[in-house]
Each structure stands twice: as structure tokens, then as C-alpha cells.
Amino acid sequence: xxxxxxxxxxxxxxxxxxxxxxxxxxxxxxxxxxxxxxxxxxxxxxxxxxxxxxxxxxxxxxxxxxxxxxxxxxxxxxxxxxxxxxxxxxxxxxxxxxxxxxxxxxxxxxxxxxxxxxxxxxxxxxxxxxxxxxxxxxxxxxxxxxxxxxxxxxxxxxxxxxxxxxxxxxxxxxxxxxxxxxxxxxxxxxxxxxxxxxxxxxxxxxxxxxxxxxxxxxxxxxxxxxxxxxxxxxxxxxxxxxxxxxxxxxxxxxxxxxxxx
Amino acid sequence: xxxxxxxxxxxxxxxxxxxxxxxxxxxxxxxxxxxxxxxxxxxxxxxxxxxxxxxxxxxxxxxxxxxxxxxxxxxxxxxxxxxxxxxxxxxxxxxxxxxxxxxxxxxxxxxxxxxxxxxxxxxxxxxxxxxxxxxxxxxxxxxxxxxxxxxxxxxxxxxxxxxxxxxxxxxxxxxxxxxxxxxxxxxxxxxxxxxxxxxxxxxxxxxxxxxxxxxxxxxxxxxxxxxxxxxxxxxxxxxxxxxxxxxx
Numbered sequence: 331x332x333x334x335x336x337x338x339x340x341x342x343x344x345x346x347x348x349x350x351x352x353x354x355x356x357x358x359x360x361x362x363x364x365x366x367x368x369x370x371x372x373x374x375x376x377x378x379x380x381x382x383x384x385x386x387x388x389x390x391x392x393x394x395x396x397x398x399x400x401x402x403x404x405x406x407x408x409x410x411x412x413x414x415x416x417x418x419x420x421x422x423x424x425x426x427x428x429x430x431x432x433x434x435x436x437x438x439x440x441x442x443x444x445x446x447x448x449x450x451x452x453x454x455x456x457x458x459x460x461x462x463x464x465x466x467x468x469x470x471x472x473x474x475x476x477x478x479x480x481x482x483x484x485x486x487x488x489x490x491x492x493x494x495x496x497x498x499x500x501x502x503x504x505x506x507x508x509x510x511x512x513x514x515x516x517x518x519x520x521x522x523x524x525x526x527x528x529x530x531x532x533x534x535x536x537x538x539x540x541x542x543x544x545x546x547x548x549x550x551x552x553x554x555x556x557x558x559x560x561x562x563x564x565x566x567x568x569x570x571x572x573x574x575x576x577x578x579x580x581x582x583x584x585x586x587x588x589x590x591x
Numbered sequence: 592x593x594x595x596x597x598x599x600x601x602x603x604x605x606x607x608x609x610x611x612x613x614x615x616x617x618x619x620x621x622x623x624x625x626x627x628x629x630x631x632x633x634x635x636x637x638x639x640x641x642x643x644x645x646x647x648x649x650x651x652x653x654x655x656x657x658x659x660x661x662x663x664x665x666x667x668x669x670x671x672x673x674x675x676x677x678x679x680x681x682x683x684x685x686x687x688x689x690x691x692x693x694x695x696x697x698x699x700x701x702x703x704x705x706x707x708x709x710x711x712x713x714x715x716x717x718x719x720x721x722x723x724x725x726x727x728x729x730x731x732x733x734x735x736x737x738x739x740x741x742x743x744x745x746x747x748x749x750x751x752x753x754x755x756x757x758x759x760x761x762x763x764x765x766x767x768x769x770x771x772x773x774x775x776x777x778x779x780x781x782x783x784x785x786x787x788x789x790x791x792x793x794x795x796x797x798x799x800x801x802x803x804x805x806x807x808x809x810x811x812x813x814x815x816x817x818x819x820x821x822x823x824x825x826x827x828x829x830x831x832x833x834x835x836x837x838x839x
Binding site: 375378379380381400401403404406408410412413414415416418419423427428430431432433475 | 593594597601604605608609670673674675677678679680681682683684685838839
């Protein structure tokens with residue numbers, strides 16, 4: 331379903347993602363882990379056509395993300411690390427705007443919006459503006475929105491960041507149900523390793539832009555002779571604290587401008 | 592077309608819901624109209640130039656169009672900074688259509704603000720030469736709105752934070768307004784200033800509006816239309832190019 335081969339992204343002389351290759355099968359839940367600034371979000375942006383790779387190739391369901399960007403976008407749904415909702419729209423308008431943009435037929439759209447807002451327990455609040463929603467409600471709305479056009483793959487970039495345990499639990503329960511019932515492929519990044527153990531079929535660990543390990547949670551624990559996934563992760567990536575991801579990309583772009591590349 | 596309509600509708604919906612924005616962006620033109628207009632009116636009359644309100648009103652409408660249009664760029668920076676733009680960029684629509692939709696939305700909002708300002712001018716005592724001239728005035732208003740919304744988009748496409756946009760806008764909007772002939776006649780100016788005013792695209796917009804509403808053009812309707820149309824097309828092209836190169 332997702333085939334990534336020798337993917338590289340550089341910003342000037344700085345290499346954000348280096349020669350990354352992996353495959354994700356249909357219906358699989360794939361976790362992409364790494365410390366802050368490791369290259370997770372840059373990879374997700376390239377996979378979802380937001381960022382052009384410097385070299386290498388990404389195929390989504392056999393379609394090249396550069397040559398067939400629009401077809402790829404129809405097949406994927408994305409929940410970004412930071413919120414991407416328009417606070418001035420109501421929950422229903424948010425869904426309806428997204429559905430119209432993805433050309434979901436009007437009759438089907440209304441029914442699908444009702445179904446998804448009910449699934450994520452937001453139907454009662456459909457006429458409220460999004461800026462009145464809590465962080466958890468906004469996250470649920472983003473996931474509902476990303477499913478509206480019936481994507482075959484969903485990308486969840488740290489979807490549970492800042493959510494309370496109850497909301498996190500409910501959210502993953504719903505994602506697992508979707509994965510099992512509709513065979514939706516899930517590509518996720520998170521720092522909560524207990525969540526990964528609970529939901530992921532396979533894991534890839536990225537550090538300093540390179541994939542350093544791949545396998546099931548049990549295989550990674552075995553490879554590193556660790557008892558838990560957290561221990562395995564620390565064994566693979568070390569225990570030193572990394573710089574924040576949010577400052578990494580802008581810094582790299584600035585450097586690229588200075589060096590003129 | 593679906594995408595252009597949706598993005599247009601989104602901008603208009605946001606505008607309707609933001610009453611504070613409607614009133615705030617009317618503040619400056621109305622202050623100029625009522626304070627400067629009535630303040631300078633007696634001197635203007637004494638100098639044998641006729642009614643200053645009659646002279647000033649098309650200029651104030653042009654200034655309202657300019658400030659509202661470029662402010663749509665602020666919305667773009669906001670949407671970029673707070674993630675809203677990402678959701679549009681991953682949709683299966685070409686970015687150029689997204690840009691056109693947003694620009695049309697911004698221009699529509701500016702046009703509405705311009706019309707509200709025009710009503711205020713009528714209340715202040717401005718009288719157009721005839722009702723039949725309003726459609727021509729509307730064409731000039733639409734061109735001004737489109738041109739400066741495209742300029743706002745072009746500038747905003749290169750900026751990532753709201754503060755930088757505000758600074759650049761302050762640096763641009765004031766000279767464009769002051770050099771356009773909105774507040775004073777462009778006759779008998781020093782040579783250098785005369786040429787600078789001719790490089791200001793709003794000069795042609797204000798002249799077109801003033802000519803359409805009063806019947807007296809300085810540059811002529813066809814030159815005004817030609818300059819505005821060419822500038823609009825160039826800025827739409829630059830805006831579209833820069834918008835399509837935005838990296839999130």
C-alpha cells in the first residue's frame with residue numbers, strides 16, 4: 331500500500347531524511363517512531379505530497395506521489411501534528427467543506443457526516459463553532475474529517491498529543507475498529523509507546539533521518555534484548571534529550587537560504 | 592470551479608461572522624472622510640476647488656478597498672501559521688485554484704467594504720454625477736480589489752508570521768494611499784512626485800473611480816482600465832506562482 335524507496339530530503343547541506351526505505355501492507359497499522367527532530371514529520375509530509383523529496387520515490391497504492399499527487403491525495407486522509415481546523419466554522423461546516431473539496435456526492439456526504447460525527451460523539455455539537463471545542467473534541471473532529479472521503483490510508487501524526495488518557499483510549503479504540511471493519515491502512519507517529527504496543531502491527535524507528543530498526547514490537551524487543559518497547563526504543567535511539575521538532579524545520583530552511591541551496 | 596467557489600464561500604462566511612473585522616476596517620476610511628473631509632472642506636472651497644467631500648469620497652472608497660484587500664493576505668499568514676492551510680493543500684485540487692478562490696473571496700469582501708464606505712460617503716454629502724455611472728465605478732472597484740488582494744497573497748506567501756506581514760503592510764499601504772491622489776489633486780506636483788504618483792497603481796484606480804462617479808478623469812478611462820487590468824494580471828500571476836511554492 332505504501333512503498334518508500336531511498337527517500338531523501340535535504341534542506342541545503344542539512345539532511346532531514348536520508349535514504350529511507352520501507353513498505354506498509356494493506357490493512358496494516360504501521361508505527362513510525364523516533365525522537366524529536368528525527369525526521370518523522372518530514373517523512374509524513376513527503377508521503378502525503380506536502381513536501382517534495384530531494385531524491386527517492388514514494389508510491390501510494392502503486393501511484394507515484396509526485397506524478398500522481400492528486401490521485402494520491404484522494405486515497406489518503408491526514409491528521410496533522412498541530413490542529414488544522416478553522417475555528418470560525420461549525421463542526422458540520424468543517425465536515426461539509428472537506429467533503430465538497432474532495433467531491434463526495436451531496437446525498438452520500440450528508441449521511442456520512444452524520445455517521446462519522448455520531449461515531450466520534452460530536453453530532454450533538456455539530457452546530458457549534460470549532461473554537462468552542464476542547465482539545466480532545468478538536469482531535470476527534472480532525473479524525474472524523476480525515477475519514478469523510480473514504481481514504482484507504484490514514485496518516486496520524488502524533489494524534490494523541492496533549493489528550494487525556496480517556497480520550498486517547500477512545501480514539502485508539504475507534505481507529506482499531508476502523509482498521510478492522512474497513513481495512514483502512516494506518517500510518518502513525520507518536521511518542522506514547524504504550525499506544526504503539528497496543529495498536530501497531532509493525533514499527534520502524536527513525537533517528538537522525540535514517541531508519542535504524544524495523545519489525546513487530548516483539549521483534550524489536552528481541553533485537554535489543556529488552557523487556558518493553560520503551561526500553562527497546564531507548565536502546566536504539568539513546569537516552570540523550572533531542573532538540574524540539576518544531577524548531578528543526580524552520581532552522582533548516584533558514585540555513586538552506588543562507589547557503590543558497 | 593468547485594474548488595474556487597468553495598474557497599470563495601469560505602472567505603465570505605468568515606467575513607460575515609467577524610463583525611469586529613467589518614467595523615474595524617471601516618474605521619480609518621470613515622475617520623478620513625468625516626474628520627479630514629469636513630476639516631478641509633472650507634479651505635478647499637475658498638481655494639476655488641469646489642467641494643472637498645465630492646473630491647475626497649472616491650479616494651476614500653479606493654483607500655477602503657486597498658486596506659481590506661491587502662488584509663486578506665494577513666488571513667493567509669494566519670491560516671499558514673495555525674495550520675488551516677495544510678488541510679487545503681492536501682486536498683486533491685490544484686493550488687492555483689485554491690489561490691484564485693481565496694483571492695476572489697478576499698476581493699469580494701473588499702468590494703463589500705468599498706460599497707459600505709460608498710454609502711457612508713453618500714451620507715456625508717457625496718453625490719455621484721449619475722446613477723448610470725455606478726456600474727463603471729463597480730468595475731474599477733472590482734479591479735482595485737482584485738489587484739491588491741493578489742498583492743496581499745503574493746506578499747503573504749513569502750511570510751510565516753503575522754508581525755512581519757503587519758510591518759510590510761504598514762510600509763506599503765500608507766505610501767500607496769498617500770501617493771494615489773486619494774486625498775489631494777495630482778495637479779501641479781513637483782516633477783519627481785508627479786512621476787512617483789504615476790508609478791502607483793492605485794492612482795489609476797482612484798482616477799478611474801473619481802472619473803466614473805464625477806465624469807472628470809485625469810489619466811482617462813481607457814488608460815486607467817488598461818493599467819489596472821495589466822497590474823491585476825501580473826499580480827495574480829506572481830501571487831499564484833508564490834502561493835504554489837509555499838512549503839508547510
